[in-house]
Amino acid sequence: MKKASLKDIAESLGVSKALVSLVLNGKGDERGINKQTQEKVRVRAKELNYIPNQYARGLRIGRTNTIGVIVPDISNVFYGKLCKAIEQEAYSKGYNLIISNTYEDVQKEKKLISDLINRNIDGLILASSFDSKNEIDGLREDKFPIVLVDRVFDDFNVDSVSVSNTAGAEKAVEFLYARGVKRPVCFSISPVYISSISERIQGYIGSLKNPNDAKLVQIPHDNIAGGVASALAELKNEDYDGIFCVNNNIAKALLRELSNQGDQLKDVQIISFDDLEIFDIVHPKISAIAQPIDEIGKSAVNLLLNRFEAGDKHKPEGLVLDTVLVER
């Protein structure tokens, strides 16, 4: 049983391919095609289990109803949930996704972008690892529809969805103070050129009571476990009583290290950017600055769809969503 094509339907009914195409695309009435004929076509299409070949269609009309998604690592819960949110919204609007991971590899990201584009995706949702917007300027010039998420660049000419990282970090510091913390320290990831991370660091420093003795630990992104361990060792004799983790990876590593050491840090308050389900079942419990992941995904898709409809006269939008403090 081979797949049925337009031609099969047409021949079996003794009509033309054009007519069948018109009917199945809902243009039957508009084009004044006999109701009965229309009905016949629809019935036969169902009988033959006709499914249009999207590639022929895409070739002809230049759209494929497919959105490309590029994230650093889909097995990271944050991006997993983000992809889920994107997928649900896209699916409900009739779009499929092609998802790819960069693992923070800039070269791979470049290759992926061109790979996806020549697969005729209609648009791209990108959580980029690039250190500057230069890399995506080419896309901008080509007016390729793109939405940046999570990690954005200061550029009003491209759609983006992000959260108020600075404000989130401020909330985190305020929370620590409110819990009686006197000297908070920030566990950050390096490199810090990624917008979301640098904004969080700024927010942290900016809201310290005494910005001059900001304690900032940089942990290499490719050796988080080791970085956290040595950071804790170095801080051993320092005087601190609160920790702000810039993302969930750091918080997880911190938890693991504390667990290994038999958590002798009982009197330290911890808060992390990104909420994880596990944060309230571990010891010590970890408070969090939660991102509205579903909304980020949903907005990104809708921004892209708007762009599809408006075409060139679309005015790029930089959406900034709020975070939520989850106290534990």
Added chain:
Amino acid sequence: MKKASLKDIAESLGVSKALVSLVLNGKGDERGINKQTQEKVRVRAKELNYIPNQYARGLRIGRTNTIGVIVPDISNVFYGKLCKAIEQEAYSKGYNLIISNTYEDVQKEKKLISDLINRNIDGLILASSFDSKNEIDGLREDKFPIVLVDRVFDDFNVDSVSVSNTAGAEKAVEFLYARGVKRPVCFSISPVYISSISERIQGYIGSLKNPNDAKLVQIPHDNIAGGVASALAELKNEDYDGIFCVNNNIAKALLRELSNQGDQLKDVQIISFDDLEIFDIVHPKISAIAQPIDEIGKSAVNLLLNRFEAGDKHKPEGLVLDTVLVER
């Protein structure tokens, strides 16, 4: 700057599209095309930044170098990691992925399968929520290349990659006994028709010292938190000292519930199928039957690629991988 096509290259060089196509597909020598001409073509292609239109190509040759992946929920860490493993292997072999989630919705799964297939994916990797293989018989008849992962059916006519769930569950029970547990109970998910789950239950029952008083709790998959809570309440007066969770979702819910209740179950040993990073940073620590996720993904892709090459004379293979006990 519009995208360059074969025709653009051909015209700018005064040769035919056919020649350009041949050269760029590496068939230049084989077809005896002048070396210099070949060089000219390649140079010009680069100049014009030529990228073949995959949809035209796919339409013509019937392949698209795209693999469809359908999983229940990509934001579940297990499937997230599985997708990552699949993506890495596929990418290294020149394939892209289209990933979709079913959220255990059988109707959506059906729709997704036909959606993906008419997008001309070359093959499908499927972690199915179907309760019987009937649903995929249509695909089998059409000889559509498909590999089942994680959840398989007893059917030697379709490729599959799974783990030895029964043996894994046996290991789990043995582990509990070895830790001095006398009366283990199994927290299962319902419905249990999913192969992986039912095999684990069988393994559990089969390896009990006294199968007659097997304690089996069924927790509805759409209300795991509530199910676990009421299960614990019911078991309150029962006499048990070990828990085997059939998957990570149950273990997570159990942890949360224990945490809420201030874990008054200190003397209960817990082991879960599927390992999670967090299992060793929570209290109580949770042992696990770990699945070789990377290998599952890798094998699935390679099985599919073998099938592509061998075509109809491919003999389906049911790969069963071993689990690893992680003691904590």
Added chain:
DNA sequence: TTCATGAATTAAATCGTTTTATAAGGCCTT
């Protein structure tokens, strides 16, 4: 001169749609 051989290249068909421009036929007017 003619014919075969081989090297290098190409014309044209094809994949399955969509869409534009046109046609066929019926009926009504004049």
Added chain:
DNA sequence: AAGGCCTTATAAAACGATTTAATTCATGAA
């Protein structure tokens, strides 16, 4: 009988690649 005007339907071109079956042209052999 001819024209005009609906209604309904269709032929054919286009999208951009691949591939088969030819074609051209030079060379060497008979």
